[in-house]
Every structure is written in structure tokens, then in C-alpha cells.
Amino acid sequence: MxxxxxxxxxxxxxxxxxxxxxxxxxxxxxxxxxxxxxxxxxxxxxxxxxxxxxxxxxxxxxxxxxxxxxxxxxxxxxxxxxxxxxxxxxxxxxxxxxxxxxxxxxxxxxxxxxxxxxxxxxxxxxxxxxxxxxxxxxxxxxxxxxxxxxxxxxxxxxxxxxxxxxxxxxxxxxxxxxxxxxxxxxxxxxALPNAGIFMKCFLRGRKAMLTMIRKCKYREILQNDLEQRKWPKLCKLGLQYHMHEAIGADLIKCIQTTSGQLLRLKDT
Structure with missing residues (x-):
């Protein structure tokens, strides 16, 4: 995919x-x-x-x-x-x-x-x-x-x-x-053997994606624009994986606009 x-x-x-x-x-x-x-x-x-x-x-x-x-x-x-x-x-x-x-x-x-x-x-x-x-x-x-x-x-x-x-x-x-x-x-x-490998990648990738959005004006960005951003090589799980995770965890709100899907960081 x-x-x-x-x-x-x-x-x-x-x-x-x-x-x-x-x-x-x-x-x-x-x-x-x-x-x-x-x-x-x-x-x-x-x-x-x-x-x-x-x-x-x-x-x-x-x-x-x-x-x-x-x-x-x-x-x-x-x-x-x-x-x-x-x-x-x-x-x-x-x-x-x-x-x-x-x-x-x-x-x-x-x-x-x-x-x-x-x-x-x-x-x-x-x-x-x-x-x-x-x-x-x-x-x-x-x-x-x-x-x-x-x-x-x-x-x-x-x-x-x-x-x-x-x-x-x-x-x-x-x-x-x-x-x-x-x-x-x-x-x-x-337990899952090598779970530590997963958790290290998971936490690193989540932080990277949320930081990208946090640095944007109003802490929001169009999904298409976020996809164009350079993704850190060390974050092996990928932006797509973390997108699903952050939305499912209610860390990001999705808003449909005429320009496409807007991703807004929720207040914490």
C-alpha cells in the first residue's frame, strides 16, 4: 500500500x-x-x-x-x-x-x-x-x-x-x-517478544507527528500538506500508522473542509 x-x-x-x-x-x-x-x-x-x-x-x-x-x-x-x-x-x-x-x-x-x-x-x-x-x-x-x-x-x-x-x-x-x-x-x-522495539518506534513516531502539527499555525494542517512533509527515517512505523493511532486516541480532530481533510491538534 x-x-x-x-x-x-x-x-x-x-x-x-x-x-x-x-x-x-x-x-x-x-x-x-x-x-x-x-x-x-x-x-x-x-x-x-x-x-x-x-x-x-x-x-x-x-x-x-x-x-x-x-x-x-x-x-x-x-x-x-x-x-x-x-x-x-x-x-x-x-x-x-x-x-x-x-x-x-x-x-x-x-x-x-x-x-x-x-x-x-x-x-x-x-x-x-x-x-x-x-x-x-x-x-x-x-x-x-x-x-x-x-x-x-x-x-x-x-x-x-x-x-x-x-x-x-x-x-x-x-x-x-x-x-x-x-x-x-x-x-x-x-507478552510479545521484542515488544520494546515496537514501543520505542511507536513513541518516537507519535511524538514526531504531533510535533509537526503543533508547530503549524493554529496547531492544524491539511492532511494533504502533512503527507508532503519529510518523515523521519528513524520513525519506522510511518505517518499512515501514526495517523490512525492519533485519531483513534482522540489526540487529533478531523474536520472536513473545501480544501480537504483538516487535522487539528486537540487541547491537552
Missing amino acids: SKRSMVNDLYKTRKRLCTTPSSSTNETPEFNDGLNGTSFIAAEIPSDTKVTLLHLKEVFPLDKFEGRLPVVIVKHQMYSLMTDRTTVDKHLNDLKLANEIKMFKLGAELDDYCIVFTADYRDHVRRVMAELSISKNVCNKFVNTVIRKYTDVCINKDTLMNDFNFTDSEITQLVKASVLTVRGVGNWWI
Whole structure:
């Protein structure tokens, strides 16, 4: 996707996404979460939510991270394209319970969850564990239990040991691989390895974009003019990614004008 496709009138984009036909049910089979026997049919989840996720997945510049990260979508980016936030949250929760996506808490700097497609997370975990020479048995056990069956964002020692049969030494390996990060005594966040790389790029890019707008007269700029500005090479996620993020986080207000979309920095 070219940079010129960036947001390109968000209101038209929202309309296009919300009217995209549903995908074939053959591509989204029933999934049983393996914990309480509840089944979800992924195809029943409204297609606009899934199409929006896939659109944002295309926005992520995966090639710039050379295999060190999977595609990471910030949850509130969805709000830049879908106006009904309650519905978005509900459908994302349905996708999480259907185990099509995983959600992660990425630290105090980002007051929201990030989303990674489950298949991408599984492949990323396998790659990172192999690089760190983590036991294949431990890797396979984590993939086939926690990734495949567990849908919460955190997990405790009792669940790991009693439900999934991990030993203390195996849990230590999971912490070493950064698929678990400490939340409290005997309690861990299920984590994204190399999340620090993402957060560094994320915070740098957000600051760069907001600074650009802040320096403009009246702290506002036409979207087309902003697209023409030189984007810092160190901000790997790109202007398009941060545009969706800042609008979804209510840091920027979009105003339709005769000259095009106006982006105005909100008062903080």
C-alpha cells in the first residue's frame, strides 16, 4: 500500500470498510476455546471489524523490522475507521475468544491494548524461541496450550502448572523468551517478544507527528500538506500508522473542509 493511500478521507474509508461483503465461511471454521467448551463461529462476527483489522495490518511496515516483530495493531486505531466504539470493543472481544487475535498490554506508556493475529503471534514465538535456543518441547507446549487454548491477557502459576503442566524450570524459560512478563507474585502478562522495539518506534513516531502539527499555525494542517512533509527515517512505523493511532486516541480532530481533510491538534 502506497503512502498516498493514507487515510484518504477517513469518512469515505469508514463507509467502504463497513460495506465490504462478508468473507466465505469456509475460511473461518468453528473454534472451541478448550477451557469452558464455548464455541464461536468467526464468520458470524461482522465483516467490517475484520476488514478494518486487515486494512490496518496492511498499514504496518512489516519489512522494516526484518522479522523481529509481527504486525502489531494498537486497539484504538480501530476507532479511526469505525465510529461505534462499543461495537468495536465487543467484536474484538469476540475475535479474541474465537482465538483469531491475541491482545497484549505493552506497558504504562501505552494506555491501551495491542492486537496481533494469533497465527502471526504463534510464528513469532517459534522464531524467537529458536533464536534463544529455548527447548523445542517448551516451545511446542506453549504454542499448543497457552496460544491455542488460552484467551486471557494474563496467566497465573496455578494455571500454568496444573492446567498446562509446566514445571518451574519451564516457566523460567518462558520468562527468558519474553512470552511471559511479571505482573505480580505468581502472575504474568502473556507478552510479545521484542515488544520494546515496537514501543520505542511507536513513541518516537507519535511524538514526531504531533510535533509537526503543533508547530503549524493554529496547531492544524491539511492532511494533504502533512503527507508532503519529510518523515523521519528513524520513525519506522510511518505517518499512515501514526495517523490512525492519533485519531483513534482522540489526540487529533478531523474536520472536513473545501480544501480537504483538516487535522487539528486537540487541547491537552
